[in-house]
Structure formats: C-alpha cells, structure tokens
Amino acid sequence: MEKIAFLGLGRMGLPMARRLAAAGYPLTVWNRSPGRAGDLTEAATPAEAVRGADVVVTMLSDPGAVTELAGRFTAALVPGTLWIDMSSIGPRATAALRAGLPDGVALVDAPVMGSTGPAATGDLTVFAGGADADLDRAQPVLEHLGRVRRCGGPGAGAALKVVAIGAIVASVTVLGEVLAVADELGVPQEQAREVLSAGPLAGVAARAFGTGSDFPVRLAAKDLALAGGGPVLVAARQVLLAHPEIAEEDLSAVPGALRRGR
Template identity: 85%
Template sequence: MEKIAFLGLGRMGLPMARRLAAAGHPLTVWNRSPGRADGLTGAATPAEAVRGADVVVTMLADPAAVTEVAGRFTAELAPGALWIDMSSIGPAAVAALHARLPDGVALVDAPVIGSVGPAATGGLTVFAGGEDAALDRAQPVLEQLGRVRRCGGPGAGAALKLVVMGAMVASVAAVGEALAVAGELGVPQDVAREVLAAGPLAGVVARAHSADSDFPVRLAAKDLALAGGGPVLAAAREVLLAHPSIADEDLSAVVGALRRARG
C-alpha cells in the first residue's frame, strides 16, 4: 500500500479520505480549517502532510485554492511521487499545475461526478486524465473511490468534467424554469413533474428534485464559469447567481427559488 497524503477535507474530501484509510493505505490528511481530521492522522501544514508521501491527493474548491495550496507543498514532493488532483478546476488550471511540477513528479487530473453519499461508499465516477504510466499507477487508488473512466492525456479528465457539469447544471435550471412556467399557466406542479419525468428529461427531473445530493449552488456556478461556452451556459450561471440565498444549498434548491421568484 502506497503512503497517501490527502489535502482538503470538505463535503466530498472527508468521506473520500476515509475510504482510502479503510482500504489500508497509510494516510496523512490536511485541511485549511483545523478539526476536520476526525480520527485520521492530521498534519499542521500541506508541506508536512506530503513529506514522504508516495501519492498526494488534492480535493479543493477551485483553481485559486489548488494553486495556493500547491505553492505550499510542491517543493516537498520527492522524485517518483504521484499527484492526483480531484478538484474541479478545468484544463487550463491543470496545464498550469503541470508547468510547475518538480522533476520526476507525475500529475493526474481526476475530478469526480457524484455527491457525498457515493463518496462515502465508493460510488463516484472518476474522470481521469494524464500520461499512461501515471494513469496506470493512479488506477488502484482511484478505484477505491469509484468507477474510473480514462479520458486521455493531461487535462482531459478536467475538460470532460466541465462538459458534463455544463449540461447537467443548465438542464436543472431549465427544468426549474419550466416548472415555474407551469404554475403560471395553471398546470399543477405534480402533473408537470410527472409528465417531464416520463420523457427524455427523466434523469434531469430526478436530479432537480434529489433529496440526498449535496452539490452547492456556488460550486455549480463556478463550474459553469470554468466551462465558458455560449449564451445557454452563461444564462444558466446568471440564474444561479441571481439567488445568493441558496448558494450553499444543493443545486436542486434552484427549482424552488425560481418558482418563488415568479410568484
């Protein structure tokens, strides 16, 4: 079992770290806010956490957070270490991380699809990008966390994650708007939802009304910003940003927010 350092114990990071510890990996963790280690072996700094680690996993909020934390530990990475970044930061940020890697250190970008429940049970979908040798080495670690889909070279996993999130988040916003319009047109909510759920939008309707997902609206807006795109994704992001009161609630909260906004 390779020695792992896990940096970032947020909603997703903590259950993921616990999965790796339960699999038998010697594990050291670090989190920006202290007190999150919860029975795991904690380090005071990122540099302390990664010192002597074979594999470093980062699970942080955004490109700025990854860049800042990376600046605090990359000098401590030994030749032969593998860095797996599982944050959602997009391919441009991944390229910037590659440019600052110490000699002999490999990087895999491996963002995930799934929420807190799948993170705890190993049911995530992992989009992995990187050189073949690095992906081969990362595979046994990533398989402890979920189903691994190899996407291609460096940045490919980060890119596919943005494609999927762009489609999903915009679709949830569209379903929320459609249900709000249904109320204005006198169509009962249960009828509109039933008919939508019986058609090609079934998966989106289910996600829009999920009671066990935990993907904050603010992170959904961040992913749309990273994805770029055209007017549809830009409009969906504006919808999310227009409701700051639900920023820390799951994405499904946008459905109720849109209905309330239209009276």
C-alpha cells in the same frame, strides 16, 4: 501500499480520505480548518503532509484554492511522487499546475461526479486524465473511490468533467424555469413533474427533484464558469448567481427558487 497524503477534508474530501484509510493505505491528511480529521493522522501544514508521501491527493473547491495550496507544498515533492488532483478546476488550471511541477513529479487530473453519499460508499464516477503510466499507478487508489473512466492524456479528465457537469447544471436550471412557467400557465406542478419525469428529461428531472445530494449551488455556478463561452451556459450561471439565498443549498433547490422569484 504507497503512502498517501490527502489534502482537503471538505464535504467530499473527508469521506474519500476515510475510504483510503479503511483500505489500509498509510495516510496523512491536512485541511485548511484543522480539527476535521477525527482519528486520521493530521499534519500541521501541507508541506508536512506530503513529506515522504508517494501519492498526493487533493480535493478542493475551485482553481484558486488548488493553486494557492500548490504553492504551499509542491516544493516539498520529490521525483517519483504522483499528484492526483480530484478537484473540479477545468483543463486550463490543470495545465498550469502541471507546468509548475518539479522535475520527476507527475500529475493525474481525476475530478469526480457524485455527491457526499457516493463519496462515502465508493460509488463516485472518476474522470481520469494523464499519461498511461501515471494512470496505471493511480488506478488502484482511484478504484477505492469509485468507477474510473480513463479519458485520455493530461487534462482530458478535467475537460470531460466540465462538459458533463455543465450539461447537468444548465439543464436543471432550465427545468426550474419551465416549472415556473407551469405556475404562470396554471399547469399543476404534480402534472408537470410527472410528464417531465417520463420523457427525455427523466434523468434531469430525477436530479432536480431528488433528495440526498449535497452539491452547493455556488459550486454549480463555479463549474459553469469553467465551461466559459456559450450564451446558454452564461445565462444559466447568471440565474444561479441571482439567487444567493440558496448558494449553500443543493442544486435541487434551484427549481423552487425560480418559482418563488417569478
């Protein structure tokens, strides 16, 4: 089995790294804040972690974090190394990372949909983009983490993740606003939630009213920023940023915050 270096042991990264270790992969990990690795083999620096690795997996919070980290380990990569970036950073940042790689080093973009629970059980959805040969090589590793959806060439996985998460975050935000309107109009919350959960927005309602997920609002706002452009997504992001008190809470906290703010 190929030797793996896993960089980034946050909410999602640690359970993902543990799954790869449990699958039998020789694994070395690194995290910006040391001491989270437990019984996993932890390197002192990113360059030390990737030295001798066949596959490098990164799972970080945003484009800036990935770019900064890349500057600390890419020079240590040797030809034949495969880098799988599972962070949600969008296609532009992914293209910039790919352009800065040493000759002979390949990159697969493989951001995920799902929270900490699916990360621990291997039930994430993985959006994978890259050259066919690189995707073939990444597939066995990624299958230990979730259901792999091949999206196309380089950057395609990063792009589809932006589309999917943008729709979810904006929709949950709109649903929160609608529930605030229900309060103003005297519609009982239970009645409004029942109708919304039974209609076309059932999936969005399940996410907004559900428990057990751990997707911080600050990261949801970051993902909307990656989508750029249109007025609806921009407005939804502004709404999220206007409620810093829930920045570290799950996305399902948005409806309650909007109702309190009206």
